[in-house]
């Protein structure tokens with residue numbers, strides 16, 4: 258049993274980390290973050306497949322021209338792992354993007370030293386006992402906390418909160434996500450495929466293809482293919498082997514010389530909750546009445562990493 262936590266943050270994605278950083282600014286010291294995954298970062302994630310790193314979640318950090326959050330800008334500026342580059346977006350317009358090296362997950366090395374995070378710890382349910390919350394975790398332990406921030410995707414937040422804050426559940430259940438199927442393909446040699454491009458998939462929709470682990474020139478023996486929302490929606494329930502076959506077939510149709518390369522390994526990741534399509538209306542408060550429960554996450558502000566970061570800043574402002 259862990260006692261006397263002042264603030265429990267459920268979810269170590271970018272929104273959970275933003276909550277942590279903002280709470281620290283308010284001199285809250287007794288903070289714990291828990292996450293069910295193996296690594297910090299949630300959908301900002303990378304996978305090591307036979308010593309090749311792939312970013313199978315968000316491929317880069319995009320920023321709007323209007324600098325929405327100064328703290329986020331400063332994070333990008335001071336994080337030595339982060340570089341910037343210009344890519345053409347889906348409408349062929351140039352767009353500045355930021356990417357941590359050597360992989361997206363490196364973004365979090367910058368914070369790791371000072372954070373207290375319990376990974377591989379899933380919150381199963383949350384109950385209220387007077388002025389405290391009791392959180393039952395997957396390791397059969399309970400965490401007792403004064404305040405709690407749910408920075409998990411909307412469906413998980415709804416599940417955790419349904420008994421103690423049923424009023425907001427209807428609003429949370431309106432949130433919708435796109436599905437995304439991401440494929441990682443490693444070759445036993447360097448491949449000559451456009452570094453970053455869009456192609457029309459079987460569903461007549463644009464998908465993205467990334468060649469190389471990062472945007473640097475020296476790593477081109479890997480490909481990440483991010484299928485479009487439409488293709489992913491249509492094909493989502495197929496087993497992963499079938500999906501990989503379908504993806505490879507599609508690529509060999511699109512890229513004439515694709516077949517000449519030997520593939521050394523493949524992987525398919527299914528994102529059931531990829532990017533939010535709609536988010537909480539600004540008129541819905543992100544904290545409960547007595548300011549003991551708060552909600553953060555992209556689904557409370559908007560579809561980007563920066564929005565998720567801003568959601569953490571917003572909830573701390575109202576909660577603490």
Ligand SMILES: Cc1cc2nc3c(=O)[nH]c(=O)nc-3n(C[C@H](O)[C@H](O)[C@H](O)COP(=O)(O)OP(=O)(O)OC[C@H]3O[C@@H](n4cnc5c(N)ncnc54)[C@H](O)[C@@H]3O)c2cc1C
Pocket residue numbers: 267268269270271272273291292293294298299300301313314315316317318319378379380381408409410413437439483528530531532533553554555556560561562563565
């Ligand atoms: C394929 C893909 C491509 C994307 N492309 C871009 C892009 O180009 N640019 C961009 O800005 N954004 C992009 N995004 C979106 C961006 O990644 C997300 O908006 C952002 O990372 C969301 O952060 P978050 O903290 O809100 O949620 P998450 O990162 O999902 O973090 C939530 C965390 O909660 C944990 N969790 C869930 N349930 C529990 C539980 N019961 N107990 C404990 N822990 C729990 C999860 O393990 C996870 O770590 C993309 C996303 C995907 C998947």
